[in-house]
Every structure is written in structure tokens, then in C-alpha cells.
Amino acid sequence: MKFGSCFSNCFSPPSETAIINVNQQDPQGENDENFTVFSYNELKLATRGFSTANKIGEGAFGCVYKGLHANGSIVAVKMLSIELESMRGEREFVSEISTLTNLKHENLVTLKGCCVDGAKRLLVYNYMENNSLAQILLGGEQNRIKLDWEARREISLGVARGLAYLHEEVKPHIVHRDIKSSNILLDQNLIPKVSDFGLSRILRDDVSHISTHVAGTLGYLAPEYAFSGRLTRKTDVYSFGVLLLEIISGKTVVDFDLEHGEHYLVQKAWELYRDNRILKLVDPIVGMNYPEEEAVRFIKVGLLCVQEKARLRPEMSLALKMLSNDVDMELDQISQPGLVADLMNIKLGQKTMTLHSLYSKASNLESTPSPLSSCS
Ligand SMILES: Nc1ncnc2c1ncn2[C@@H]1O[C@H](COP(=O)(O)OP(=O)(O)O)[C@@H](O)[C@H]1O
Numbered sequence: 001m002k003f004g005s006c007f008s009n010c011f012s013p014p015s016e017t018a019i020i021n022v023n024q025q026d027p028q029g030e031n032d033e034n035f036t037v038f039s040y041n042e043l044k045l046a047t048r049g050f051s052t053a054n055k056i057g058e059g060a061f062g063c064v065y066k067g068l069h070a071n072g073s074i075v076a077v078k079m080l081s082i083e084l085e086s087m088r089g090e091r092e093f094v095s096e097i098s099t100l101t102n103l104k105h106e107n108l109v110t111l112k113g114c115c116v117d118g119a120k121r122l123l124v125y126n127y128m129e130n131n132s133l134a135q136i137l138l139g140g141e142q143n144r145i146k147l148d149w150e151a152r153r154e155i156s157l158g159v160a161r162g163l164a165y166l167h168e169e170v171k172p173h174i175v176h177r178d179i180k181s182s183n184i185l186l187d188q189n190l191i192p193k194v195s196d197f198g199l200s201r202i203l204r205d206d207v208s209h210i211s212t213h214v215a216g217t218l219g220y221l222a223p224e225y226a227f228s229g230r231l232t233r234k235t236d237v238y239s240f241g242v243l244l245l246e247i248i249s250g251k252t253v254v255d256f257d258l259e260h261g262e263h264y265l266v267q268k269a270w271e272l273y274r275d276n277r278i279l280k281l282v283d284p285i286v287g288m289n290y291p292e293e294e295a296v297r298f299i300k301v302g303l304l305c306v307q308e309k310a311r312l313r314p315e316m317s318l319a320l321k322m323l324s325n326d327v328d329m330e331l332d333q334i335s336q337p338g339l340v341a342d343l344m345n346i347k348l349g350q351k352t353m354t355l356h357s358l359y360s361k362a363s364n365l366e367s368t369p370s371p372l373s374s375c376s
């Protein structure tokens, strides 16, 4: 790790919070030679005082700014909002550092460093020119990119590779817990990078972990996790399935403006599949010249990943093989997907909603956690 001259400026004496041990899994420090501790002032300078003009994103835990570092590199700086009472935000900061500093994969975002200055917590990443999948797929006109089938295929495969690495190659395994389009960044070549590891959890054994705090984003939440806090790698597989359907269709995963019966993308995909009209799901922007067989396969893999029973969902490496057509798919294994219809039910610990029960249920939901504070 390169602490550099700013070390003393950045690390105020350990105050209210956890000790950040960036070297948990790599005591030799072989993988973290590029991790830098930045001073608050150099990040402030790089982002022109965290100006609105430099703001490139906002999530549940903070705002992200584009910055030009004095050494010439372009960075993205995430300023986390810390809630002092609950320390919400701090946990995410520690989680992101301890997870990401030990990982290296083409399809994961690179964390360049961090800054701790009093109560301020900042994370510094490589800047991704094409922002997030959410922006280019569903954002305002000026941000959208018309993705052809090949681009959608490569993005889907890249995300699957990144997740297979987290789930099956990294030991102990890592569950991301918040796979969604705004957490998939895209570099200048549209290579996808899984990002935002603030909610990630290390699973030390193969058994599931029971979370007392269900976190994630509605529309992407696996039913068993939402209702009983049961966290496994299949929780991410569910979210990946939803994301896959989103990439193919170019539609938001939960849409309240549409007519009854069209609120949930998973529900729409299942109905089209059942009615033998599966290709109707493909985004019209893709045009007519796309490989239909491959598109059908991708949608079916998406539906397999969102099966209600976690054991019926494939592991990520298998999903990747299915997408790449390296294995035969058992098509008759696809049954009705599971769906979390309503946050109220999570709080009350009620049963999983299936698509049948959903038809008679009108709900008013929040699709993302509300930000702790708004940024400039
Ligand atoms: N490295 C980056 N390059 C470009 N844009 C980024 C980068 N990191 C984050 N963003 C933008 O900021 C948004 C929020 O970042 P994220 O890490 O998901 O924060 P949060 O934890 O608050 O959700 C992303 O959806 C994206 O639009």
C-alpha cells in the first residue's frame, strides 16, 4: 500500500469507528500496491471543491464526483454520507475497502484509494467514461446510448463473469447484495464493471447467512432474502436474472406508470414466455437483425435465475455457460418466478408473493433506498 506523504493528514486518530484493515486477506500486500490514501484537500482540488458541475452520480450512500488528480489521472470520488448516530455509511465504507482492495478482475471496478478526514469518508475509483448501465439504458435522452444486441450480450456476459469470480473463485465467497443497473459501470469500451460493494458480505462457509437487516433494491430482491433474511449466493443470482431481463428489454424493473399487470419486468417476461411470445421482450431499439435463438436463450436464463426456489436457480458459473451456449439448458425446468411485491410485506415478515397473488395486489413502493442527504 502506498500511504505517501498525505498519510498523516488523512488519518485522524481512530475515533468513533471501526479500524480499517485493508490487508485482511493479503498480509503480504501483493495486490494493493496501487491503493493510495488521499488527503481531503487533494480530492477537493481534483473535484473543484466537489462542485455540482463535477457530480456524476448519486446513490443511497453518497454522491460521486469526477476529478482530475494532480498526477493527471481521472478519478471518480464517492463522498459517503455518514449518519453519526447509527454509523450508517461507515459500515459501507469499511465494507467497500475491505472487499475491493483484495479483488482484481476485469469486470469489477478498481478502487484506487480512500480518504478519512474527521467524519469525512471518501472512496476513489478509476473513472468510467460511460457511467452506469442505468444511465445509458434508462437515463435521460442526453445520456442514453443505443445498445445493439452484441453490446447487450457482452455486457451481460461480463457481469456474469464478475459475479462468478466473486461467488466461486474468491475464497471466502462474496455476495454483492445489490446487483442492479446503477451498480454496473461501463468503461470507454462498454466493458462492464460491477461496483458499489458497500452492502457486500463475505460468506465464510457454504451455509447461508441470516441477515437481520435486509438490504438491497426493490425489484431486484430475491424473495427468500427479502422475507426471511436468508442470504446466499443465489440472492445475487436472482438480482442478476432481473438485470439480464432489464438489459435485453431496456425496461425498468418496476414501473408504476404502466397499466395493471405490467408493473414488474419479471412478471412481464414470465407472461410472454408462457404465451410463447418471448421475443416481444427484446428492446425495439435493437432492431430486427439480432440472433433470435440467442435472445431466446438469454431470456430463458434470466427466467431461470429468478426462480422462486433458490435451489432451482443456477450458480453463476452455470448461468455463464448457459449464456455462452456451452451447456444444454433444461428448458422445461423454468417455472413461475418469485417476486417481492411490496416492502410492507418484508417488514411484516409475510409470505412470498407469487405472480398469482400479485395480480390482485396494487402496491406503492419505493424502488431504491432514499439517500441519507442530498449533495450539492
Ligand atoms: N467510477 C465511476 N465512474 C463513473 N461514474 C461512477 C463511478 N462510480 C460511481 N459512479 C456513478 O455514481 C453512481 C452512484 O455510485 P455508487 O458507487 O453506486 O454509490 P452508492 O453507494 O451511493 O449507490 C453510479 O450509479 C454511477 O452513476
Ligand SMILES: [Mg+2]
Residues within 6 Å of the ligand: 059, 060, 182, 183, 196
Ligand atoms: Mg449504487
